[in-house]
Amino acid sequence: MQRRTILHAGAALGLAALSPQLFAASKIKPDAKSALIVVDVQNCFLEGGTLAVKGGNEVVPVINKLSTVFENIAVTQDWHTAGHASFASTYSGKKPFETTKLTYGTQVLWPDHCVQGTDDAAVSKDLKLPTAQLIIRKGFHKEMDSYSAFEEADHKTATGLAGYLKARGIKTVYVTGLATDFCVAWTAMDARKAGFAACVIEDATRGIDLDGSLAAAWKQMTAKGVKRIQSTDILST
Ligand SMILES: [Zn+2]
Secondary structure, eight states, rough: OHHHHHHHHHHHHHHHHHHHHHSEEEEEEOOEEEEEEEEOOOOSSSSSSSOOTGGGGGGGHHHHHHHHSOOOEEEEEEEEEEOOTBBBBSSSOTTTTEEETTTTEEEEOOOOOOOOGGGSBBOTTTOOOTTOEEEEEEEOOOOOOSSSSSSTTOOOOSSSHHHHHHHTTEEEEEEEEEIIIIIIIHHHHHHTTTTOEEEEEEEEEEEEOOOTTTHHHHHHHHHHEEEOOOGGGGGGO
């Protein structure tokens, strides 16, 4: 009995030594039905921008690396008119980060940012995505914001991204960019609503975290079936 136990233990040890891949978590391999979505990595949200996200620049090298393993990549740009409904400066007596009620619900008021055609609204020059196939612009209706790359803030007006991805046969989206608790979260949750599997690659995002909004966003995303993963779940180094 004792000898048999020892033999079994030895066999198990031998298996572990010969087949380490059996004991390591397997990597996610993006395929032709997977798309990387790069949300709002624009000058306005990076260091020195009009609405800089803390640590925002740190997502750039991670996204550049991720882009090498995706054959489908779509980029989004926040693209506001001057005097946009989401700007505090549009309302007398309002300051950035306060809120107001608009026809579609509560709107956080932001500093003026990502105004169409300005350098502030340009995609970061450090982002190297030569294989990206689509740039989708959002938030261009003066009276309505659009955190999500799929639907504007009324939860009705489509940007066209879902149709594009479906026509291309995409089933799973991997969302990266800025900011985790606003445009990334809304994009990932609306991806689920549109019928896609959705993952947020956490270390390829940074949050604004306004009054606990980052933890709240993760909770909402999890409830909607968005998976929280890290770039190391995909990349081998
Ligand atoms: Zn905006």
